[in-house]
Amino acid sequence: MHPSAVNRLSGLLVLPLVGILAVFLIVPVCLIVVVSFWDYNEWDFFPAFIFDNYAYILTSPVTWATYWRTVQYTVITWVFCTSIGFTVAYFLAFHVRSQTWQIALFLVCTIPFWTSNIIRMISWIPFLGRNGIANSVLRDAGLIEEPLEWLLFSDFAVVLAFVHLYTLFMVVPVFNTLMRIDRSVIEAARDAGASGWQTLVHVVLPLSKPGLMIGSIFIVTLVMGDFITVRFMSGGQSASVGRVIANEIALLQYPAAAANAVILLATVLLIVSVMLRYVDIRKEL
Amino acid sequence: MKNRHLELIDVCKSFADARAVDGVNLAVEEGAYACILGPSGCGKSTLLRMIAGHESVTSGDIVLAGSNITSLSPSRRGTAMMFQDYALFPHLSVRDNVGFALRMRGQKEAERHRKADEMLERVQLGDYANRFPAQLSGGQQQRVALARAMITEPQVLLLDEPLSALDPFLRVQIRSELRQLQRDLGTTFVHVTHSQDEALALADQVVVMNGGEIQQSSTAFDVFNKPRSEFVARFIGGHNVITHDDKRVSIRADRMGISWPSRDGLMATVVDIEFQGATVLVKSQLNGDSDAVVVRLGDTQFFEHPLKVGEPVCLTWREEDAHALAA
Numbered sequence: 253m254h255p256s257a258v259n260r261l262s263g264l265l266v267l268p269l270v271g272i273l274a275v276f277l278i279v280p281v282c283l284i285v286v287v288s289f290w291d292y293n294e295w296d297f298f299p300a301f302i303f304d305n306y307a308y309i310l311t312s313p314v315t316w317a318t319y320w321r322t323v324q325y326t327v328i329t330w331v332f333c334t335s336i337g338f339t340v341a342y343f344l345a346f347h348v349r350s351q352t353w354q355i356a357l358f359l360v361c362t363i364p365f366w367t368s369n370i371i372r373m374i375s376w377i378p379f380l381g382r383n384g385i386a387n388s389v390l391r392d393a394g395l396i397e398e399p400l401e402w403l404l405f406s407d408f409a410v411v412l413a414f415v416h417l418y419t420l421f422m423v424v425p426v427f428n429t430l431m432r433i434d435r436s437v438i439e440a441a442r443d444a445g446a447s448g449w450q451t452l453v454h455v456v457l458p459l460s461k462p463g464l465m466i467g468s469i470f471i472v473t474l475v476m477g478d479f480i481t482v483r484f485m486s487g488g489q490s491a492s493v494g495r496v497i498a499n500e501i502a503l504l505q506y507p508a509a510a511a512n513a514v515i516l517l518a519t520v521l522l523i524v525s526v527m528l529r530y531v532d533i534r535k536e537l
Numbered sequence: 538m539k540n541r542h543l544e545l546i547d548v549c550k551s552f553a554d555a556r557a558v559d560g561v562n563l564a565v566e567e568g569a570y571a572c573i574l575g576p577s578g579c580g581k582s583t584l585l586r587m588i589a590g591h592e593s594v595t596s597g598d599i600v601l602a603g604s605n606i607t608s609l610s611p612s613r614r615g616t617a618m619m620f621q622d623y624a625l626f627p628h629l630s631v632r633d634n635v636g637f638a639l640r641m642r643g644q645k646e647a648e649r650h651r652k653a654d655e656m657l658e659r660v661q662l663g664d665y666a667n668r669f670p671a672q673l674s675g676g677q678q679q680r681v682a683l684a685r686a687m688i689t690e691p692q693v694l695l696l697d698e699p700l701s702a703l704d705p706f707l708r709v710q711i712r713s714e715l716r717q718l719q720r721d722l723g724t725t726f727v728h729v730t731h732s733q734d735e736a737l738a739l740a741d742q743v744v745v746m747n748g749g750e751i752q753q754s755s756t757a758f759d760v761f762n763k764p765r766s767e768f769v770a771r772f773i774g775g776h777n778v779i780t781h782d783d784k785r786v787s788i789r790a791d792r793m794g795i796s797w798p799s800r801d802g803l804m805a806t807v808v809d810i811e812f813q814g815a816t817v818l819v820k821s822q823l824n825g826d827s828d829a830v831v832v833r834l835g836d837t838q839f840f841e842h843p844l845k846v847g848e849p850v851c852l853t854w855r856e857e858d859a860h861a862l863a864a
Contacts, residue, residue, distance in 0.1 A: 436624035439591055444638035444685070445612030454640070458628045 281517075288510035297506050305511035315496075319519070322492045325407075325482070326475045329414040333471050334464065336415065337422025341463075342456070344423075345430035346438075358427070361420055373413050373484050380404035380412075405487030413485045418474055422467035429463030430456070465531040469524055476520050541600075542567035542725055543588070543693055548597035550583050550749075557583040559749035561597070565693075565742060570719050570726045572740035576772065577731060580749040582697060585729045589618040589695050602692055612638075617691035621698045623682040625670040631657065632666040635684045656684040660718070676707050683715075687722065694719075696728040700735060712738060733774050737761060745769050762789075767862050777830045778862070779803070779823070785862045791833040792858040795819065795850050797842070802853040805830060807844050812836075821850060 291300035380403040387399040441451040479494030500509035543565040550558040558580040586592035590611035606614040636653035660680040744754040753765040764770035770787035805821035817839040
């Protein structure tokens with residue numbers, strides 16, 4: 253066969269993938285972008301090419317406050333997910349010697365994921381509520397007189413749920429990178445006089461950067477786009493960008509929701525591209 | 538021995554179900570190049586890792602320069618280890634790799650860079666200080682590993698199969714560099730290898746191990762000419778082990794001869810002939826015995842009377858070349 257014919261034929265092999273991506277990713281995103289320029293009133297929306305949706309969103313102080321709150325959730329959740337996730341992955345990779353136990357404990361980490369997000373969130377309610385388990389235990393122990401009001405339907409509850417939901421997304425990629433670290437490199441550090449802490453800071457952490465970065469991308473994108481956790485756990489008292497979009501959809505303001513979605517997408521892509529500048533994750537994939 | 542620098546006293550190592558090192562006694566002189574030689578699984582690497590402090594000692598003592606270092610941490614023993622696959626830090630530049638130990642000791646950046654560059658100059662890698670390990674060839678990585686181990690000026694450098702990852706040509710070249718460097722620095726080297734050539738070429742002292750025990754520890758010359766046991770004779774290579782006058786003896790392959798008319802030797806049949814350039818190996822099977830014997834003849838000697846496979850021959854040697862082995 254002629255070389256160019258071979259090239260054309262092998263080009264055909266990527267067609268199914270291109271088709272799937274086009275139908276399920278590119279077309280929907282393009283539609284959202286198109287609709288974001290449309291106009292709407294109380295009961296209908298219709299084709300147009302106006303910038304009012306963007307102008308309204310970008311000039312509204314509510315938008316900036318919501319974004320600020322969303323970013324706060326993201327940063328705090330990231331800090332906790334990263335520190336807990338790294339610790340768990342480190343323990344699994346370096347302290348659990350037998351592979352059987354490694355797999356067993358790894359599965360234990362995934363057990364909460366056998367139920368749905370919503371159920372895992374709701375199950376916090378009886379625990380954190382005014383007369384919930386946490387408050388009764390604290391009261392019985394004589395640590396508090398009055399029930400703690402901030403446990404449920406608060407920013408604390410939102411972050412707690414996020415950490416609970418998403419820590420595994422940090423554990424998995426970090427565990428993966430830690431398992432790839434050559435054990436003799438750790439030994440070489442010890443041989444050179446590095447203490448356990450120095451080995452962690454100068455060898456293990458730098459080498460686990462790609463995994464940390466993949467986990468961070470998961471967490472940032474998941475928290476930035478979330479709307480249900482914030483609604484449930486804050487009892488409707490806190491807003492996030494995702495919730496704003498969900499509200500607008502509920503009010504049939506599709507163009508406004510689309511414009512919001514485009515801005516959110518751009519923001520998340522910007523954050524991820526900045527993150528990727530600092531770490532080369534290609535070798536991990 | 539004039540100066541016992543590194544001394545192992547009845548060192549044992551047991552793992553859950555096996556004894557890896559069994560009662561090893563060994564003394565290495567200061568500034569000597571010692572090679573621990575043995576087949577894989579003989580406990581030589583475990584022994585080295587115990588000296589380095591990366592493996593705990595089940596029983597026995599390790600003494601270095603008069604102080605007992607058996608239970609000290611690796612960095613406080615005065616030893617440094619060069620790992621088999623080099624174990625360079627992939628995220629650090631060559632300079633930072635070499636200066637790593639100094640950084641751990643809290644030395645100032647300028648100072649440790651100066652010392653690292655000095656050490657890199659010494660292994661002829663001065664121009665590569667800013668590269669990363671992945672950008673270096675195997676031989677260069679090996680030298681970085683060596684520089685990194687030597688930066689702390691250890692009293693003993695421990696090398697775990699340092700040449701096994703290199704191709705044969707480079708191995709011979711790096712081998713002589715290693716010997717040269719050891720002579721220049723005057724540091725005691727303990728080098729673990731499974732290659733007889735390497736041990737004979739490098740070592741002042743060859744330690745042959747098998748089954749967790751030392752079989753023989755002496756100069757390279759003595760190990761080759763006076764192997765103590767059948768195992769040593771066979772492992773070191775170039776020897777024939779046969780039964781003569783009801784005793785097991787070893788005779789170097791190049792000290793044996795082949796004669797035809799004469800009948801005062803061992804009768805054998807040629808089974809294979811291997812031309813090796815300067816020498817020719819004649820493999821033969823003893824008549825009425827299971828032992829195979831290899832005779833190494835000079836090429837001129839061989840081609841004066843070429844042999845063919847299947848031909849009967851008579852094997853001869855001088856009495857003083859037959860070396861009696863311990864039972």
